Amino acid sequence: MNNFIFFLLSGSFTLATGYKTEAPPISENKTLTYKNIEERSVSEEEFPYQIRIQEVGSFVCGGSLITVKGSYFILTAAHCVRNVPASELTVVAGEVDRYKVSGNEQTRQVTRIVIHRGYSYPEFYNDIALLAIDKPFTVNSYVSPIPLPTQGQKTTGDVIVTGWDFAKRTEFKTTRFLNQMRLTIIDDNICRLSFMFRFQWVPDSMLCTGIGYFVWDNSNPCDKASGGSMKAVNGGYLAGISSWKPTCRSNPLLGMNTEVSYFVDWIEHEATLLL
Secondary structure, eight states, X not given: OHHHHHHHHTXXXXXXXXXXXXXXXXXXXXXXXXXXXXXXXXXXXXXXXXEEEEETTEEEEEEEEEEETTEEEEEEOHHHHTTOOGGGEEEEESOSBTTSOOSOOEEEEEEEEEEOTXXXXXXXXXXXXXXXXXXXXXXXXXXXXXXXXXXXXXXOSEEEEEESOOTTGGGTOOOSBOEEEEEEEEOHHHHHHHTXXXXXXXXXXXXEEXXXXXXXXXXXXXXXXXXXXXXXXXXXXXXXXXXXXSOSSSSOOOEEEEEGGGSHHHHHHHHHHHO
């Protein structure tokens, strides 16, 4: 028993799988495979709700296009927009290739930022923010909102995470093309067990992702994927917001995400005040 506790506190999960793995090289067709995970660039109409958030023109985070009472808002992580004035933020929808204009992009100015009052750093509790924009998006096959879950809805099974920074993460480079990755929701109790060595509590409002019960470093998004969309495979709704993980280079730890279903009432309340 003492050896098992030491094993957890040391942050090593090699016993769970029996071996360690290295990230494979990046292939020419922009498809990466980490064990049983496939990461690939997406088509232009595949994830029309994905948003790129810019601060003074520079890419900072991802986001999701949602609607509340017929009005459009952007949902993202609070840590992406804290201490940033709304006047410096713009959001881009309909984009897949960051280096090439396709004509499908739509850019809007952020007018208001609402960060959850319970947000705390560095714990990342209540890591959620709502952005108001200056004018509605034109909905088409390239730009359209993702449905919200119901308040308290439980998400199980797999999710699809999208963002621009999964590849070459050991070099901390963003990718040119929007990528998607399929991950599995991890049980809360197993997730809490894996964070014992950090002495950090994982609340019910966080959603753990990985593969099976344990996850290798390269299987969860980091850095610029923060704030990005996590769609439930079963249901097609916005299950989570990419939030944080302890490291993007070393320990094989779980990815942490804001569970949207815990905040639906908050989203609707704050959006109504912004209308």
